[in-house]
Amino acid sequence: xxxxxxxxxxxxxxxxxxxxxxxxxxxxxxxxxxxxxxxxxxxxxxxxxxxxxxxxxxxxxxxxxxxxxxxxxxxxxxxxxxxxxxxxxxxxxxxxxxxxxxxxxxxxxxxxxxxxxxxxxxxxxxxxxxxxxxxxxxxxxxxxxxxxxxxxxxxxxxxxxxxxxxxxxxxxxxxxxxxxxxxxxxxxxxxxxxxxxxxxxxxxxxxxxxxxxxxxxxxxxxxxxxxxxxxxxxxxxxxxxxxxxxxxxxxxxxxxxxxxxxxxxxxxxxxxxxxxxxxxxxxxxxxxxxxxxxxxxxxxxxxx
Amino acid sequence: xxxxxxxxxxxxxxxxxxxxxxxxxxxxxxxxxxxxxxxxxxxxxxxxxxxxxxxxxxxxxxxxxxxxxxxxxxxxxxxxxxxxxxxxxxxxxxxxxxxxxxxxxxxxxxxxxxxxxxxxxxxxxxxxxxxxxxxxxxxxxxxxxxxxxxxxxxxxxxxxxxxxxxxxxxxxxxxxxxxxxxxxxxxxxxxxxxxxxxxxxxxxxxxxxxxxxxxxxxxxxxxxxxxxxxxxxxxxxxxxxxxxxxxxxxxxxxxxxxxxxxxxxxxxxxxxxxxxxxxxxxxxxxxxxxxxxxxxxxxxx
Numbered sequence: 001x002x003x004x005x006x007x008x009x010x011x012x013x014x015x016x017x018x019x020x021x022x023x024x025x026x027x028x029x030x031x032x033x034x035x036x037x038x039x040x041x042x043x044x045x046x047x048x049x050x051x052x053x054x055x056x057x058x059x060x061x062x063x064x065x066x067x068x069x070x071x072x073x074x075x076x077x078x079x080x081x082x083x084x085x086x087x088x089x090x091x092x093x094x095x096x097x098x099x100x101x102x103x104x105x106x107x108x109x110x111x112x113x114x115x116x117x118x119x120x121x122x123x124x125x126x127x128x129x130x131x132x133x134x135x136x137x138x139x140x141x142x143x144x145x146x147x148x149x150x151x152x153x154x155x156x157x158x159x160x161x162x163x164x165x166x167x168x169x170x171x172x173x174x175x176x177x178x179x180x181x182x183x184x185x186x187x188x189x190x191x192x193x194x195x196x197x198x199x200x201x202x203x204x205x206x207x208x209x210x211x212x213x214x215x216x217x218x219x220x221x222x223x224x225x226x227x228x229x230x231x232x233x234x235x236x237x238x239x240x241x242x243x244x245x246x247x248x249x250x251x252x253x254x255x256x257x258x259x260x261x262x263x264x265x266x267x268x269x270x271x272x273x274x275x276x277x278x279x280x281x282x283x284x285x286x287x288x289x290x291x292x293x294x295x296x297x298x299x300x301x302x303x304x
Numbered sequence: 305x306x307x308x309x310x311x312x313x314x315x316x317x318x319x320x321x322x323x324x325x326x327x328x329x330x331x332x333x334x335x336x337x338x339x340x341x342x343x344x345x346x347x348x349x350x351x352x353x354x355x356x357x358x359x360x361x362x363x364x365x366x367x368x369x370x371x372x373x374x375x376x377x378x379x380x381x382x383x384x385x386x387x388x389x390x391x392x393x394x395x396x397x398x399x400x401x402x403x404x405x406x407x408x409x410x411x412x413x414x415x416x417x418x419x420x421x422x423x424x425x426x427x428x429x430x431x432x433x434x435x436x437x438x439x440x441x442x443x444x445x446x447x448x449x450x451x452x453x454x455x456x457x458x459x460x461x462x463x464x465x466x467x468x469x470x471x472x473x474x475x476x477x478x479x480x481x482x483x484x485x486x487x488x489x490x491x492x493x494x495x496x497x498x499x500x501x502x503x504x505x506x507x508x509x510x511x512x513x514x515x516x517x518x519x520x521x522x523x524x525x526x527x528x529x530x531x532x533x534x535x536x537x538x539x540x541x542x543x544x545x546x547x548x549x550x551x552x553x554x555x556x557x558x559x560x561x562x563x564x565x566x567x568x569x570x571x572x573x574x575x576x577x578x579x580x581x582x583x584x585x586x587x588x589x590x591x592x593x594x595x596x597x598x599x600x601x602x603x604x605x
Contacts, residue, residue: 049430051605071331071432079430087422089352101337102431104328113324120321130352146427151324183321 001063003028003154003186004048009057011043011210018043020210021057028154028186030177032197032204032218040210041190042082045156049079062153075104078147078155078185082162085143088132092123092142095131096149103150110149117145120183121175137168144175154186155179161196173200228259228270229287233280242277243270261286335437338428342445346411355414362407363453366400370457374464381468389465389475393458393482394558397489398567400457401551404493405518408450412497413510415442420505426605435603439596443498450490458482481562489554492585493518495592496550502599521549529569542570543577547584556581 002025011019018040033041046052048061050070059066064073087095096118100110118127121141126134131142140160147155160176161169177200179185191197197204198218206213232239236252243250246269249260259270267284274281329337341350347363348356373390380386397404419425428438462479466472500517501510525548533542546552552568559571560578572578 046605051426051429071434074430075328075432077430079426081423081426081430083423085423085427087418087424089355089418094350098341099427099431101341102334102428102433104330104334104432105324106327106329107337109324109326116322150328184323 002026004059004061004188006044006048006059007057009044009047009059010055011040011047011052012055018210019047019054019057022207022210022212024205024212024215026188026205026215027203029202030180030187030189030200032194032201033188033190033207034194034197034204035190035192035207035213037192039192039207041192041207042158043210044207045079045158045188045190049074049077049156075150076153078150078152080143080147080155080157080160082158082190084139086131086134086139089130091130092118092127092134092138092145095142096146099146100149105150113149113151114145117149118142120148121145122171136163137165137171140164140168140172141175144172148179148183148185152185154188157187157189159190159192161191161193169196176200226261227287228261228266229253229283229285230257230259230270230274230281231255231283232257232274233282234277239274239277239279242273242279246273248273258287331432331434331437334431334433335441338433338438338441339445339448342415342442343448345414346446346449358410359407362403362410363456365403366407366453366457367460369400370396370460370464373461374467377461377464377468377470381470386468388470389461389478391461392564393461393479394485394555394562394564395567396458396461396482397454397486398551398555401522402519404450404454404489405515407453408446408493408497409511409514409518411446411449412494412501412514413504413507415446416498416502417505417507417510420502420603421507423605425603429605435600436597439593439600443494443593443596446494446498447487447490450494451487454486454489455483458486481558481564485554485558485562488557488585489551491589492550492554495589495596499592499595499599502596518550522551525549525552526568533569539570540573543573546570546572547581550588553581553585553588557585 004024004026006022006024008021008023009019010021011017022040022044033044035041043052047054048059048066050066050073054066061073062076064070064076066073090098093114096114097110100114101107105113118124118141121144123138123141123145126138131139134142140163144157144160147157157176161172164172173196176187176189179187180202189197189201194204194206201218203215203217205215230239230243236255236257240250240252240257243257243259248266248269251258259266270284273279344350347359377386377389380390391399419428425438429435458479462475465475465479496517497514500513504510504513525545529542529545529552532545533539543556546556546568555567556572556578558564559566560575560581572581
């Protein structure tokens with residue numbers, strides 16, 4: 001059974017259509033919801049949680065209808081909003097304990113879960129200080145902790161890497177990955193940066209202008225087009241000719257040569273050519289096709 | 305061989321993620337938890353020390369005169385000067401209305417404006433809780449807090465009266481009436497204040513607006529009543545004017561329903577007016593509840 005399933009879900013505002021008859025099924029694991037700003041990502045999450053009403057269409061989360069079964073749905077879902085939502089005068093511990101109780105946990109369980117969850121997201125001694133003095137990275141962790149504190153079956157994370165520096169981004173992304181691998185909780189995570197999601201997602205849903213552009217697994221995106229990246233001491237152009245003569249499909253990308261990886265024999269052929277021509281091998285590594293490139297092709301196709 | 309004793313002290317073991325299979329409470333119980341949180345918050349409990357200063361200060365201001373009055377009752381009776389309380393229970397709220405106003409003006413924005421300012425509502429509404437539950441919990445919590453603030457000194461005075469040996473039956477009846485009045489005071493003041501507070505995300509604005517509305521309406525109404533009742537010699541009209549401020553409104557209900565002396569220049573002039581005062585009080589509370597619900601249906605999250 002899919003974790004999330006929508007059927008012609010539509011949201012119209014007076015001036016814009018945020019979602020246009022969106023029909024998707026999202027399974028378990030980590031799913032990236034990708035789209036430009038204003039593509040309808042946040043609107044979709046809010047409709048699934050019942051924070052906003054859909055204009056038409058239906059949807060279920062974990063088998064619960066979003067309209068008729070909202071309370072049961074929300075007790076099994078965690079939500080990390082995109083924008084700042086933390087009261088500055090409370091400490092992280094106080095806030096997360098309180099919100100755990102708001103999710104229906106008895107007081108003692110709420111305390112225990114809050115302490116556990118804050119530790120898992122990497123907040124230690126600072127959790128007793130008022131949130132007002134936290135850095136952006138720490139605030140994002142508190143927001144994540146409150147989404148996980150009631151041990152939901154699925155969490156919706158709206159732009160969790162927003163406002164973080166590169167190191168903070170990496171930490172947050174690996175934390176998101178761990179939510180599924182270590183905690184066993186399915187994740188729907190939005191981002192406008194496709195590149196950062198491919199490392200951590202099992203599947204990607206791309207929406208644009210409220211409609212589905214593409215939905216598939218990350219493996220599908222990247223498997224079909226694996227290539228070998230090759231760096232040599234010799235002039236890349238000479239090497240390119242030599243490799244092409246050996247019957248390999250090869251293109252030049254700056255100093256690198258990209259060889260289409262057909263099967264294991266490709267490695268042997270490359271080795272032989274390099275050895276025969278004395279090209280001076282510096283580096284030989286498989287390179288996955290980035291989803292971003294697929295996305296670009298896809299987007300171009302849609303536009304043209 | 306390693307034994308538990310030989311393990312170095314202070315090592316943190318990463319026990320990994322543990323799920324939660326325990327009890328999950330109903331929506332009702334969650335609303336109750338939010339109510340308790342709101343009630344504690346009104347007195348600054350569970351918040352920073354500086355949040356406690358005003359609520360606790362006002363609680364002391366409310367209690368001190370009652371303690372003094374209780375002592376006066378006991379001493380006065382012994383000296384044979386007194387046979388009943390110096391101040392009727394039902395008038396206590398009006399006498400200390402400044403403290404009441406300050407308390408509610410700080411507690412109401414504390415309860416709702418902060419959630420608006422910090423945009424915390426999505427955190428609540430993404431949980432098994434409806435918007436109406438949020439409103440209900442906040443309103444009942446503030447009403448309870450104001451009621452406790454008012455009921456505690458009344459009980460102190462009552463104990464003083466009992467200790468002084470005043471007629472227990474009539475004292476009990478009187479304090480019961482005053483407690484009912486206190487409940488109505490609490491409900492009216494809380495709904496008016498919460499509606500005002502819910503309109504602003506700035507706590508300062510909320511405090512200023514609530515104090516202004518409560519104090520200004522009382523000043524205008526009571527001075528108009530004074531002018532009309534004494535200078536124009538028209539206590540009937542003066543009595544009706546009492547409808548237009550929360551404090552004189554509830555005082556009017558007490559005067560009519562319990563036959564106690566009024567704290568204003570003129571109480572409701574007849575039964576029709578008395579009934580109007582009661583209905584208006586209840587309407588203010590109901591309207592406050594409806595307006596809050598409408599307000600929170602519209603809040604964007």
